[in-house]
Amino acid sequence: MKKSFKQGLxxxxxxALSALVIKRYKQAGDSSEGFSNPAALDRQPSIDAKRDETEVGLTQLDSIHRADWQANGFPQTHAELERLEKEDNQ
Known part of the structure; x- marks a missing residue:
């Protein structure tokens, strides 16, 4: 991939990750469990599960990690990973 494209990603x-963290922080409000306790986030269902079917079954912590992977362009499947490797080799 081109250097400028990678930098853009x-x-x-x-x-995108910063915006997501700010959004989640505001939604957490003044609750004592907030982001200081990742175990609490791993027990609570994803707040986006009602709007996004790919979030169903995920915890808030899983959702944050998923958002991070997507924001950084990590492939979600083995097929996508193989396709990206072929593009890099060409």
Whole structure:
């Protein structure tokens, strides 16, 4: 992949992740469990499960990790990983 495209992915990923963290922090409000206790986030269902069917069954912690992977362009399947490797080799 081209260097400028990779840089764009990184910058876009950081911006998207930052926006997500701010959104989740505001939604958590003043609760004592907030982001200081990841175990509590791993017990609570994803807040986006009602709007996004790919979030159904995920905890809030899983949802945060998933958002991070997507923001940084990590492939979600083995087939996608193989396709990206073939593109890099060409």
């Amino acid at each position: 990184v910058i876009g990923g950081i911006a």
